[in-house]
Every structure is written in structure tokens, then in C-alpha cells.
Amino acid sequence: MSSVIGNKIKLSVFGESHGKAIGCVIDSLPAGVKLDMEKIYLDMSRRAPGKDKTATPRLEKDIPVIISGVLEGVTTGAPLAMIIENTNTKSGDYSDIATTPRPSHSDYPAYVKYGGNNDIRGGGHFSGRLTAPLVFAGAVAKQVLEQKGITVGAHISKIGKAADEHFDMNNIDKELLESLTSKAFSVISPDAEIAMRNEIECARLSLDSVGGEIECAVIGLPVGAGSNMFSSVEGELSKILFGVPAVKGVEFGAGFDFCEMLGSQANDAYCIEEGKVKTVTNNNGGVLGGMTTGAPLVFRVAIKPTPSIAKPQKSVDLNTMEEKTLEIKGRHDPCIVPRAVAVIESAAAFALLDILS
Amino acid sequence: MSSVIGNKIKLSVFGESHGKAIGCVIDSLPAGVKLDMEKIYLDMSRRAPGKDKTATPRLEKDIPVIISGVLEGVTTGAPLAMIIENTNTKSGDYSDIATTPRPSHSDYPAYVKYGGNNDIRGGGHFSGRLTAPLVFAGAVAKQVLEQKGITVGAHISKIGKAADEHFDMNNIDKELLESLTSKAFSVISPDAEIAMRNEIECARLSLDSVGGEIECAVIGLPVGAGSNMFSSVEGELSKILFGVPAVKGVEFGAGFDFCEMLGSQANDAYCIEEGKVKTVTNNNGGVLGGMTTGAPLVFRVAIKPTPSIAKPQKSVDLNTMEEKTLEIKGRHDPCIVPRAVAVIESAAAFALLDILS
Amino acid sequence: MSSVIGNKIKLSVFGESHGKAIGCVIDSLPAGVKLDMEKIYLDMSRRAPGKDKTATPRLEKDIPVIISGVLEGVTTGAPLAMIIENTNTKSGDYSDIATTPRPSHSDYPAYVKYGGNNDIRGGGHFSGRLTAPLVFAGAVAKQVLEQKGITVGAHISKIGKAADEHFDMNNIDKELLESLTSKAFSVISPDAEIAMRNEIECARLSLDSVGGEIECAVIGLPVGAGSNMFSSVEGELSKILFGVPAVKGVEFGAGFDFCEMLGSQANDAYCIEEGKVKTVTNNNGGVLGGMTTGAPLVFRVAIKPTPSIAKPQKSVDLNTMEEKTLEIKGRHDPCIVPRAVAVIESAAAFALLDILS
Amino acid sequence: MSSVIGNKIKLSVFGESHGKAIGCVIDSLPAGVKLDMEKIYLDMSRRAPGKDKTATPRLEKDIPVIISGVLEGVTTGAPLAMIIENTNTKSGDYSDIATTPRPSHSDYPAYVKYGGNNDIRGGGHFSGRLTAPLVFAGAVAKQVLEQKGITVGAHISKIGKAADEHFDMNNIDKELLESLTSKAFSVISPDAEIAMRNEIECARLSLDSVGGEIECAVIGLPVGAGSNMFSSVEGELSKILFGVPAVKGVEFGAGFDFCEMLGSQANDAYCIEEGKVKTVTNNNGGVLGGMTTGAPLVFRVAIKPTPSIAKPQKSVDLNTMEEKTLEIKGRHDPCIVPRAVAVIESAAAFALLDILS
Numbered sequence A, B, C, D: 001m002s003s004v005i006g007n008k009i010k011l012s013v014f015g016e017s018h019g020k021a022i023g024c025v026i027d028s029l030p031a032g033v034k035l036d037m038e039k040i041y042l043d044m045s046r047r048a049p050g051k052d053k054t055a056t057p058r059l060e061k062d063i064p065v066i067i068s069g070v071l072e073g074v075t076t077g078a079p080l081a082m083i084i085e086n087t088n089t090k091s092g093d094y095s096d097i098a099t100t101p102r103p104s105h106s107d108y109p110a111y112v113k114y115g116g117n118n119d120i121r122g123g124g125h126f127s128g129r130l131t132a133p134l135v136f137a138g139a140v141a142k143q144v145l146e147q148k149g150i151t152v153g154a155h156i157s158k159i160g161k162a163a164d165e166h167f168d169m170n171n172i173d174k175e176l177l178e179s180l181t182s183k184a185f186s187v188i189s190p191d192a193e194i195a196m197r198n199e200i201e202c203a204r205l206s207l208d209s210v211g212g213e214i215e216c217a218v219i220g221l222p223v224g225a226g227s228n229m230f231s232s233v234e235g236e237l238s239k240i241l242f243g244v245p246a247v248k249g250v251e252f253g254a255g256f257d258f259c260e261m262l263g264s265q266a267n268d269a270y271c272i273e274e275g276k277v278k279t280v281t282n283n284n285g286g287v288l289g290g291m292t293t294g295a296p297l298v299f300r301v302a303i304k305p306t307p308s309i310a311k312p313q314k315s316v317d318l319n320t321m322e323e324k325t326l327e328i329k330g331r332h333d334p335c336i337v338p339r340a341v342a343v344i345e346s347a348a349a350f351a352l353l354d355i356l357s
Helices: A037-047 A091-098 A107-114 A121-126 A128-147 A174-181 A190-205 A233-241 A255-260 A337-356 B037-047 B091-098 B107-113 B121-126 B128-147 B174-181 B190-205 B233-241 B255-260 B337-356 C037-047 C091-098 C107-113 C121-126 C128-147 C174-181 C190-205 C233-241 C255-260 C337-356 D037-047 D091-098 D107-114 D121-126 D128-147 D174-181 D190-205 D233-241 D255-260 D337-356
Strands: A010-015 A021-027 A065-068 A080-085 A151-159 A212-219 A247-252 A270-273 A276-279 A297-303 A313-317 A322-326 B010-015 B021-027 B065-068 B080-085 B151-159 B212-219 B247-252 B270-273 B276-279 B297-303 B313-317 B322-326 C010-015 C021-027 C065-068 C080-085 C151-159 C212-219 C247-252 C270-273 C276-279 C297-303 C313-317 C322-326 D010-015 D021-027 D065-068 D080-085 D151-159 D212-219 D247-252 D270-273 D276-279 D297-303 D313-317 D322-326
Touching (some): A010 A128, A010 D010, A010 D065, A021 D010, A037 A337, A065 D010, A065 D021, A121 A128, A128 A151, A151 A190, A151 A337, A151 B255, A174 A337, A212 B255, A233 A247, A233 A297, A233 B233, A233 B247, A247 B255, A255 B212, A255 B297, A270 B313, A270 B322, B010 B128, B010 C010, B010 C021, B021 B128, B021 C010, B021 C065, B080 B128, B128 B337, B151 B190, B174 B337, B233 B297, C010 C128, C021 C128, C037 C337, C151 D255, C212 C337, C233 C247, C233 C337, C233 D233, C233 D247, C247 C255, C247 D233, C255 D212, C255 D247, C255 D297, C270 D313, C297 C337, C297 D255, C313 D270, C322 D270, D010 D128, D037 D128, D037 D337, D080 D128, D121 D128, D128 D337, D174 D337, D233 D297
Antiparallel strands (some): A010 A021, A021 A080, A151 A212, A212 A297, A313 A322, B021 B080, B151 B212, B212 B297, C021 C080, C247 C297, C270 C276, D010 D021, D065 D080, D151 D212, D212 D297
16 A cells, blocks of 8 residues: 555545656546536646756646546546656656665665565656646545545745745735645745745755745634544545655644743634634644544645755765765756645645545 | 544544543454553552652552453453542532633634534543553553564653753664663663653742653664554654643654755665675654654654643633633642653554554 | 455454354444444344254354453544453364365465465364454444444345345335344345255254345445446445355356346436435446445345365265265354345445445 | 456456447566467457357457557566457447336446446447457466466356256366367367257247356366455455356356255265365365365356347336336347357456466
């Protein structure tokens, strides 16, 4: 069990970076949902590389071809399968890494686990390219959620030292989320974008890479979705979020800031607003006891710097068991964070659709 | 699906705080494992309340009674069921909260989800008391892991402003972990304990509570356990960790510090040490591509302050839909973090046993 | 994974025949269901031994004690845990079988699988006694189904050469099913009961046992429950039915009679009856393409003769690897079929509740 | 959850009869298995239609294209995805059935379940064509099993009144199974083939169809695979077997014959043969207590007659709710049983590989 997720709606992702194609199957989607393909293409282009200097100059034409489960634009209820052909693959660049694991990549544990049989070209099934089918699945999930009045949106909250303003967790409107999901470089504050692009350019010029943080919000959720203990909203979301390469931390609401808070500061008091129960604050990020509270669901993920950097690095030769210096060739993102925004939204959308099904 | 977890080994937790008993069933444990009950009792006592002023003065005699799956101290391979009778329950204290949700507790979404049928006495199935069966299951899992040369240990890394030193992530020995798991108040530095107890006492005296952070390490893991994408070590661990009440963040290795790092700082270079592949640093916390690297697995969780505080709080009456002031009676922990250490270790141990089965 | 079943509602069964207790946990039951304990006791007594000469004279007082998930007789939505204490166990009778596997029992493969660590007293976790918690779970499931207008009932359709009349598959009323579920020896025709009791008595007097068949029907199901391929109603039902000891065959509708039929004989034509779509016949037993059709769901299971017979049998000593003659002592059912009726109903009820949740 | 199966190895099947393509994803296959494509093509051709008069004259060129998970003929450990393009589809033939359900097909419950959105052309996702990916997955599974010394083979044991001889359940050799799996019309006795072909021809000439039975055996299994209760070998196998369209019954060993047997006739006594534990008979079909015994695993499935027959049939118009006569056009198998042999073998192979993983 590795590339399959979901309890009621199951997503099975397949493909290798330099193989014939990548794709996914989404099983048990509801029938009768009209899909807006333009919205799906938009999300996929937000994830796709080659848009500007912040990303790898590779040009992936990520055109998803639906091969089942949709008839005349409407879901049939049968498994929705989609493939994306791999067209722009330069396998020659990766020959060196077969027995010389790249630091902080999956190469070494994968070599041990699969006995050297895994496809290492471009990272194979471990490639960040495999997030493209996840974005597709998430874009489909978003459209089903939208019919229930639920909107998902995320922004880059930090790259290196440059930070965007955070969501006002108790007060997030649909317009803000929609403006974020329409951007290639999703930030709330235009100033933050300038500072972030500067961080990325500095990293790029020094043959390095830089990490960052993404903050995601979901509004319109009903009260009481999810469950306590082992099917918590936080647990289900984090399980899929940690499946996104480079994610190394997940926090909900005040998250790690809770560690220094007092209960009287942290607790979200209740009030009545327009005849409805609301919370005065939303430090819990819209989840209590593993269940949604009706307040915006807010979480943040930590993204580590792209491990593929052009600077020479220390590694070892797994055949000779000798230390050696590795120089990674190929085209790589100095910062993966801008492209990861649509991926994080998608992971959240899929997990929530599964919870609500 | 709410209180069941595990892919190959399944844990089913049951019980309500003020019901007859709480307990669990562990299905598909290996046969032939000799259980050391003393070690199990020790972990359960680390979680149990009433030890000193940092915790609630309630005296729970958490004596786990094994009712199946063990014959003459050895696992039979059949489901291991365990119950703990509830003896010290004062139901009268909780009558007020039936329709007045306590801020930051599960009361409100649970009321909506279960239509008012859930047992609200003492939090019912949402009570932190339900972590006792999880500690039992984790203590059993630890013994199976120990036979494979794997050791789990955690410490309080922060309470309020008081911080313990962190693990040296690339260099954690068994002695350190064993010393931590033998303590009722698990810290590395004795000075940290003094500062932390001070934070807790301040919170207690001001009728408040305080949050904290727990850092956990696992050593002796093989290379290549877990899987990329949706069965990652990080994902499986976080799913169960977020099942522990009050956990609001999980990070692995450098975690959220990655956001500000460059790739050249973050990457864990490889070297050869005594003929074996090692990493020079361990910023990835022992996991790459969702798989274990052989380096120590290190993660941290954020624990929010106990929501039950004696200070008056704003809430609402769900019947009359009017705002009201709530004063929570009963006996509560000013800080749950010291007791949660054994819970976090247990969650990790169970998840890892499942991954390795 | 062995004694846990269910996709949305999970049942975890535990216990060993001669251990402290047996029981189960039902996770994710709906909240707010008022349980009629008398109906539960009735089903459990139908399964219980010791009623007359057709069964073992052991007296099990199968009193289920609910320890969580029910408050003032109503489900809370939290896991429902139940235990039955084992009181009447004579362990001395079973000493011989430790290394001498009883023919057609699980002894031999269990010995190999569990390395001799499994509890062999009374069959341990493999004992037919473990169907008591399943009957409990099924009795609860029946009550939830009843609220949806669904009724389950079964009868003994064959014991040895003696056969009851079969259901008229397209025309089964609630009264018939309720009369069957109120009987200790469930048959449609009183003459069949006499012939069947005669078969059992003959087997008993010759120190032998005899097999049989149970036919079960479920009425009131909606159209379109279940799914094609791997979540078919037939597949989900058979998975749990084969979990009942001694079940060796399952067939739906015409079942194995289909093998000799022509399409024109087998097909269930459609008609309109009182403005509704009906089938003229019901050879498919209420399932098409894995989904319910609205017609009565009808299936049959084959039950092998109780393997424990008093006649001497050939076996081997697993220590010395020599052949030997085995004489099974203890008290055994000459025919398990009458007691299995409530078990089969329960398995069906639980599976259907899970499908419909 | 409908077209996904497996606990440790997951199979996700997708596609619709007249859509772009059908296919499957197999997740968590072991790495390093060299695949013999010729053997896979052979199994697929055994299932494919158009070979002779017993089957539909449609010519499906079922050429499976592997698009991931295999590198230079060897499995990589990543998900193995495969697609088969749909080329020979005549959609015009099916226009009538949109609102007139074909008797004994899934049309009616599918119409209700999917609200009329499901693709009804050629049966859509419910088409028997979807067994092609299952055969592919089973053919892969067979090759992994073969490396463990396990062989699967099946034959047509009955068509209408014509019966083949049954397996000698306690004595099945590899040569017999291999001879069966090399045949397009798999029977043990050549005389049976003549009689069966005659039954099929009679049905075809009378615009009718005929049912049958398939008997399958698996040899070389270890002792103790599977588990009692809800993960029994019988339960896991039957769950996938009932996912094969037209299967309406499954029995193991003596199966429904057990109903009339005495324990002394049914029990499989043990003996020592060449220093090993054997059973004298194998009425239990190689499974006891849900676990394999080391004796051949033997089971039978009942296959109902193809519901698509050219004879006029009674049905209803779901729009007007009036009764009407339906004449099914298109090309259909008078008997699906010969083509189903490879499907049943495949279902068994996949289930067993999952159990043994």
C-alpha cells in the first residue's frame, strides 16, 4: 500500500517521471457531477513548471486525458481514470545517481527497499511530477465540494525570510480564496511577492534552493464532519499532506504557537451571531475533537528546500562504499513552494471530500 | 470509522470517561511475544493523573486487565483485549455542560454530530482518559519493537516559555531514551524541569492552563520501512498522533525550521562510517521519501493548553441560543504535557509496529 | 487482520473459548438508536447451546454486558463494547489435542501459523463460541435495519436428507421472517422439523454428526445498495459468512442451480405492479450487478458436519510425527445447524448495515 | 469503494465498455519480478471473445499496454498501470436499453443508483469486458506466485447438463493444471468438451444462453496462510469471485455436498506421508479455520447464463412506467463459461497473492 488513499473515495496514483505516462484513478466519485475542465487545467498550470525563473525551465505539457468515468462532461459514478503522457524527458541527465544517492532525496532508502529495481530516472515514482495527478484529483474534488458550498484556497505564507501576512483565521471570505486560487504566485500581500521572489532569485544565483511555508483555508464546511481519535480531520488531512514530497510539518490553527500559550489565551469562546453559534476567535483552526466546528479550517505546512541543488555535495558510492562528491545536473526548481500551493489545496480538497462522503 | 486504526495490526479503542470501563482490542499481534507487565504498568502510571501538583488530583487506578490474546504471559496471536474499570467518577460535576459547550473542547461539534446523544459526562468518549488504552497498546507495541532492536523515547521539549534542550538528531543513544522513559516528568536537562514546573504552577495558581511541546525519537529502525506518497512514515505517524487530544501540530526533523533554510543547509550529506552508509546531519529526522533512512526518527508535536480552566469563560446555551458565562468545575490538569509524553511514545510505537508488520 | 470486519462500521471480535471472556467492539454505529435488549437476548439464546438434545449439553450463560457506547438504552455514537464472561469451562477435557490435531478442525494450520502459542483449550479463538459476539452485533444491526424497514430472517433448509421447503424467493413477507426468528428451531414446515430432529438424533446415537443448509432472506432493502465489482452485496456478505465456522459454500438466488439453466429460464423479467417496477421471478436473489434490486435478498449457506465426533479418528502426533488414533472427549453438538441460524442472520444483518451506512 | 480490492496489494480497475480504454493499477507489487509477457497475453486470449462459435463474434484486440511500474521487463515496486484501448465498439446497438432495463443485467439497479448518469453503452463499467484488466492482474499475480512454487488452474466442470470429471481433490499435480491453463476450452475429459460444445450450440441456435460451473485448484500453498474469522481464505477469495459478473455461488471442497454428509464421512483424517503431515481425504478443499492446510485449495463457482439473449423478453420503460417487450440486439455469448475460466483463475491468484504478501 503506497500510492492509494481514501476511505470511501479512493485515489490510486501511478507513473514514473520518465516512463510512458503518469495518472490516477478516482474510485467512487458521485455520479452526475458536471466537470469544468478549464478550472482543472488552471489548477494544473499553477502546479506546472516552466512559468518563470522561480521554477525549472522544463516544459511539461501536463494535459490530462480522461479515459473513463466521465460521459459528455458529467461523472458516471464509475472510476474516473486520467493519464498524462510524459513527453519532455531527458533521461541522460540522471545516469550518475543510480548508485550515488542524492542527499535528502528518497534515493538511498528506495535503493535499499526496492533492491535497486526502482526506476531512478528523474526520481521515478518518487518524482515531484507525481503531484500532477494529485492536483487533478484535487481539482475534481474541489468542484464536488463547491456544490456543497465549500471553498478551498491557499497562499505562500513564507519563503526563506520573506513572509506574507497570515489569514485572519476567524474571518476568511470566498473572494480572498478565489483570488488566491487564480494566481500563479499565490500571496495575499503584493509586497510579500516581491520579497519572496528576491529570496528565490538569491538562492538560484547561488546554485542553491530555499524552503517555505504554505497556509491553506477551507470555508463553508458543516459542523461535525470528521471524528475524534483516529479519523480526525487533522489526521486524515495530515496523512495525505505528508504524502506530498518535501512536506515536513503540518499544524492546525495556532499550531506550534499553542506551546507557549495559556488556556485563557488559546480557548475559542462562543458567541451568538445572527442567531448562530460562532467562536470569538479561531485558534483551533476550525477543528475540535477531530471534528469541524463550522469556523474556517486553517492549516500550515512546512516545505523543505528542493534537495536537488547544483552546488557540489558529499555522497557515497553504494557499490564501492566509498565517499564521493556529487554534482547534480539537470534542471531544478530553486524553490518548489509556489508550485506546491495548488498541490496542498488539492490534497486538502480530496481528503475533505472523502471525509464528507 | 473513528476509534479504529492500523493497516495490518488493528487497534480498536472503546469506552467513555464515566461509563463502566474503557479498553481496547489489538488485532493481529504476532504470537509468541512474552509480555513484561511491569513495563506496561510503568508506562500507564506515567500517563496516569494524580502524581503531583502538575496534574489533576483525581486518582485513577488504571489497572489494565487482559481478557484475551495472552496465555501464561505470552501472546497467542488471537486478538488481545484489555479493559480498565472506571472507579473514580464524579458525574455530578458535569451536569452544566450538557447544553453549554466548553470552549475549545469537542462539546459543540459533538453535540451537532451526535444529536445530543453522546455521553457528555467527563467528556465521554472524547475524554483524555481514552488515551489510557492507547498507552497500553503502545506499551505492548514497544515490547514487540524491542525484540527487533528498536527503542522509542520522548521528552517534554517545551512548556510555556520553558524549554528543554533538543535531541542531537543524528546521535541519540539507547541509554538516553531509556532514562527518559523511566521518568514521571521526562526531560533531558534537570534545569528545564524546574523552569517547566514553575510555568505549570503559575498557570495553576492563576486558574489557567499552559501548552507545550513533546519531542520523540525512535532508534534502531531498518532502512526503507514505510513508503512514499500515501503510506509515508510521516503520514501514518501523524494520523495517529492527531488522534491524541490536544495535538495541533506535528513536524519531522527540522520541521517548520526548514521554511527558512537553504538547500545547502538543509540537505543531509552521506558519509561512510564503520563501513556503513550514514548521514552527516539528520535534518530530515530519519525519513526520506516517506521511508526510514536508518538515522534516528525524530518528530515533535504541539500540545495546546488544557481547555478546561477554572476561570470564567464566555459560552452559549444551545437550547436558548443565548450567550452565557461558563464556570467549569471539576478537577483538571493545569498542564497535560507531562502526562502526554507516554501517550506520544505509544502512538509512535503502535504506528511503527503496524508499518513494520 | 483477522477478527475485524466492516468498511464504515467496524466490528472487532475478541476472546478465547476458555479465557476470561469473549466480546466485541462495534465502531461507528449511528447515535440515537434505542436498543431493545430483550430482542438481543432472544437472538443470543437461539444461538446458545444446551436447549435440547440437538445441541451440546454445556450450559453457557451468554449474558452480554454492554460496557460502552450505550447510555440509558440509547446508542451514543461512541464504540459499543460488549463482553460475555466465560463461566462454564472444563479445560481438562482438551489436554490431548495440544499436539494431536482434530480432523477437520483448525488445529493443524493454527499450530503451524501460531507456532504452538495459540490457546487450544476449547478451540481458543477458533471456537464456535466466538459466534456469540457476532450474534450480539447482528442483533444490534437488525434493530438499526428495522428502523429503515428492513427485516432479516433465516431457516434450516436442510439437515442430512431432511429438507424444509424453500422460500418463494419473489414473495416473502415480514410475518414469515418474524415467525422464523422467534423459533429456537427455525423451519417453515413443522414436518421438516420432525424429519430433521430425526436426522440429528440418528447422528447423535451413532456418535456422529451431520451437516445442513441454512436459507436466509432480507426484505425491505432499497434499490441500488451495494456496488458492482469488488464491493458487491454478494461479495461483502460472503466475506463475513465464510467467517462463520463450518460454512463451506454460499449461493445467491438460484445459485448452483443456474449452472444447468438456460437464459430464458433464468432471467427475471420486469413488470409494473402497483405503479412500481418489480421482477416476475427472483432467480437472482435480489442482487444484480452487485446491487440490490428491491426484490427479497435470498441466499443459502452450506454448513459442514461438526468435526468433533465421539467416534475414534485417525490423526498424528505433531511431536513424534507418528500416526495415532484420537478419541475426542468433551461435549459436542451432533448438529450445529439449528444454532447457526441466528449466526447467519447476524452476519447478514451486520454486512448489510455496513453497506447501507 | 467499488472497483478497488486488496489489503496489502491493491487492485483498482477502471474503464467502460465503449469508452476510450479500460485498464487497472496494481499497487504495492514486489519489486524485481521479471514478467513473462507471453504468459500474460495467453491468459488474456483465453478470456478474449471471438475465438469460435461458443463466444461472441466481436473481435477485441485486448492488447495490454503497461505504462508504469515495469522497467526493462522487471517490476520496479511502483504502481503497475496498464491500459487496453477500446477499438471495436458499435455504440448504436445499445440505444434502446437506456430506459428499458435488460432482465438479469445490472441496468435497473444501476439506473436507480447512478440517477441515469452511468454509461449504459455496452454495459459501461458493468460490462463483462472489465474482467480483462482482472485477467491481466491475475496473470501478473500468477507469475509472482509461481516463484513461490504455487500453481493455479481451473476447468469448466459443467455447462448445462454436460459435466466434466471433478478434480481428485487430494491429488492434483502441476502437469494437470498447466495443461488446463494452456487450453482455450479448459476441460479434463475430451468427451466433456464435446458434450459441452453441444449444449452451447443448442442454446445458440435457440437464441438462448446457458450457465455452467468452473472448478479451480491451487497447489503449492504453504500451511497456515489466511486467518480465521473475517480474513479467511474462503472469505477473501469469495469477495473477489463474486466481483466477477454472473458468479452466483462459491463453494470450497465438498461445499454444498457437506449438507448431507455425516462427520465421519466428511472429516479429513491425518496421516504421515514421507515424513510429512497429510490428510487422507480433502473434503475441506485445503482450508480449515480459514487457513490453508497445505492440501490443494479447491473451489467451485456457479455462473449464471448470459442474460443477453436474442429471444424477446418482458421489461418495462422506466420513463413511461409501462410494460414493454425488449429485443436485445448486438453480439452476445451463448455461454460465457469457457471465457470465464481465466477470469476465475485470475481472481483466485490475485486474492492469494494479497493473502501471502
